[in-house]
Amino acid sequence: MNVPALRSPNAVLVLDLLRTASEAGISRLELAERTGLTPQAVSKITARLRSEGLxxxxxxxxxxxxxxxxxxxxxxxxGYAVGVHLDRDELTTLLTDLAGAVVARRTRAVALGEGAEPVLAAVAEEVRALTAGFAASGTYASEATAGPRADHARDSTAGSHRYRVRNPAPGPRVDHVPESAPGPRVDPVPESAPGPRVDHVPESAPGPHVDPVPESAPGSLPAPVLGVGVAMPGPLDHRAGVPGRVTGFPEWDGHPVREELARRIGLPVVLDKDTNAAALGLAVRPAAPSSFAYVHLGTGLGAGLVLGGAPLRGDRTGAGELGHQTVQLDGPVCGCGGRGCLEVLCLAAVARGEEAEAARILGAGAANVVRLLDIDEVLLGGRLVLAAPEVFAGGVREVLAGLGLTAPVRVAGDRDAVAEGAAWLVLAPLFGGGSAPRAA
Known part of the structure; x- marks a missing residue:
C-alpha cells in the first residue's frame, strides 16, 4: 500500500466513508452526494484507491x-496496525486490519516496577512474535460473522503467552455508520490542495538488532504494518512520547518510551494514555455518542474524554485524570502524593470486597465529570468493572439519578478496549479522525 497516496483530504474523506459503509458497499454517486465532491473527482479518487489496493x-x-x-x-x-496495552501488571498486544478488526492477540505478565529496559524489551519481543506468528498461521483478517467475538486459542509459546487467531470467514465485516454519526468533518477541497501528510516508512527503515532465526521461522505479513500504538498509564506527554511520574512507578518519569520502542521495533510508534486510547477506539465505533467520558477502573482509575467526536487530551495530556480528583480532604494518602483521591478510595473498597461502595465512589467522580462538561453519556470499562458490570453500572447510574443527572450509564469497554484503541492511534489519521499524537 502506498501510504503517501492518502495525503489528499478528499481521498481521506472518501476512504473513511468506505470504512463506515455496510457490507453492501457504497456507490460513487453516493460518495459524491455525501462528500460534496463532483462525480469526476470521486471517480479519480476511487480509481487511485483501487490501484493502491485500498x-x-x-x-x-x-x-x-x-x-x-x-x-x-x-x-x-x-494494511495492519499493532495495538499495545502496557498495564501495570500485564502486557497485551494485538494486530488489527484497516477496519480495526482484531486478527491476532497475545498477552503476558509484566511488572512496570521492573523499569523501562526489561519492560520495553518485552514489548518489542511481543510485537515481533505477534506479527510473525500471524504471518505463519496463514489465517487472514475476517469479520463476517455477526455476534460476540469467538476467539479460538492456539498456544504458540510456552508459559503465560497466549496467541489467538480468528477463524477465517468469507469477506470482512464493516459496520455502517449513519450519516449523523459523530466524527471529524473534512470539507471538500480542490484536488491540488495540500493535505495532511502521512509519512511512509521505507522498507530499509532501521530496526532493532534481532538474533539470527532459523530458516523455518515465520514469514512476513502480506500487507504492511503501518505502525504501533502504545497505551500506558499516565500521566504522560503524548506529544513528546514520554511518560511522567506514573503513580507508584516514578522511575518511568521522562523515559523516551516512544523513541526507544521505534528503535527497537523498526516501525512508527505512537504513545498515549491508556484511557485516551480506549476512548478513541470507542469514538470511531458506529453511532458513538458525540461527547462521553470513558471511565476505566482496573489497576488504576482514569477517564478518557471525547468532545465533539474527538478525544480531549489537553496540552499536557492531563485531561481525564479522574482518579486523582480529591473527594475526601482528610482521606488516605494516594500514590500521587495527594489525599482522599478517588482512585485510592475506590480501589480500597474493591480490596475489601465492597464493590457496591466502590461503585458509589465511582459514581461521585462520574457525576463531577457530567456536571463539569455536560457530556452525553458515561461509558464504563476496565477489569474491575468487567468483573461486576451490573454492580458498577447500577451503582454509578443510581448516584447520577439521585443528583438529577440524566446522562445514560453503560458498560462499553471489553477486555481489550485499551489495546484496540491503541491500534486506532495508528489507524485514525488514515481516515481523517482521532486527533492522534504524532508517531516517532
Missing part, C-alpha cells in the same frame, strides 16, 4: 433507472 468493487446495486450502480468497499487486509 478499495475494491463489491458488486452492483439495482437501479431505479439506467444501468446498475457499481458499489465499492474498503479492503481491510490492505
Amino acid at each position: 478499495a475494491t468493487e463489491a458488486g452492483h446495486r439495482a437501479s431505479t433507472g439506467g444501468k446498475p450502480r457499481t458499489v465499492l468497499r474498503l479492503v481491510p487486509t490492505a
Whole structure:
C-alpha cells in the first residue's frame, strides 16, 4: 500500500466513508452526494484507491433507472496496525486490519516496577512474535460473522503467552455508520490542495538488532504494518512520547518510551494514555455518542474524554485524570502524593470486597465529570468493572439519578478496549479522525 497516496483530504474523506459503509458497499454517486465532491473527482479518487489496493468493487446495486450502480468497499487486509496495552501488571498486544478488526492477540505478565529496559524489551519481543506468528498461521483478517467475538486459542509459546487467531470467514465485516454519526468533518477541497501528510516508512527503515532465526521461522505479513500504538498509564506527554511520574512507578518519569520502542521495533510508534486510547477506539465505533467520558477502573482509575467526536487530551495530556480528583480532604494518602483521591478510595473498597461502595465512589467522580462538561453519556470499562458490570453500572447510574443527572450509564469497554484503541492511534489519521499524537 502506498501510504503517501492518502495525503489528499478528499481521498481521506472518501476512504473513511468506505470504512463506515455496510457490507453492501457504497456507490460513487453516493460518495459524491455525501462528500460534496463532483462525480469526476470521486471517480479519480476511487480509481487511485483501487490501484493502491485500498478499495475494491463489491458488486452492483439495482437501479431505479439506467444501468446498475457499481458499489465499492474498503479492503481491510490492505494494511495492519499493532495495538499495545502496557498495564501495570500485564502486557497485551494485538494486530488489527484497516477496519480495526482484531486478527491476532497475545498477552503476558509484566511488572512496570521492573523499569523501562526489561519492560520495553518485552514489548518489542511481543510485537515481533505477534506479527510473525500471524504471518505463519496463514489465517487472514475476517469479520463476517455477526455476534460476540469467538476467539479460538492456539498456544504458540510456552508459559503465560497466549496467541489467538480468528477463524477465517468469507469477506470482512464493516459496520455502517449513519450519516449523523459523530466524527471529524473534512470539507471538500480542490484536488491540488495540500493535505495532511502521512509519512511512509521505507522498507530499509532501521530496526532493532534481532538474533539470527532459523530458516523455518515465520514469514512476513502480506500487507504492511503501518505502525504501533502504545497505551500506558499516565500521566504522560503524548506529544513528546514520554511518560511522567506514573503513580507508584516514578522511575518511568521522562523515559523516551516512544523513541526507544521505534528503535527497537523498526516501525512508527505512537504513545498515549491508556484511557485516551480506549476512548478513541470507542469514538470511531458506529453511532458513538458525540461527547462521553470513558471511565476505566482496573489497576488504576482514569477517564478518557471525547468532545465533539474527538478525544480531549489537553496540552499536557492531563485531561481525564479522574482518579486523582480529591473527594475526601482528610482521606488516605494516594500514590500521587495527594489525599482522599478517588482512585485510592475506590480501589480500597474493591480490596475489601465492597464493590457496591466502590461503585458509589465511582459514581461521585462520574457525576463531577457530567456536571463539569455536560457530556452525553458515561461509558464504563476496565477489569474491575468487567468483573461486576451490573454492580458498577447500577451503582454509578443510581448516584447520577439521585443528583438529577440524566446522562445514560453503560458498560462499553471489553477486555481489550485499551489495546484496540491503541491500534486506532495508528489507524485514525488514515481516515481523517482521532486527533492522534504524532508517531516517532
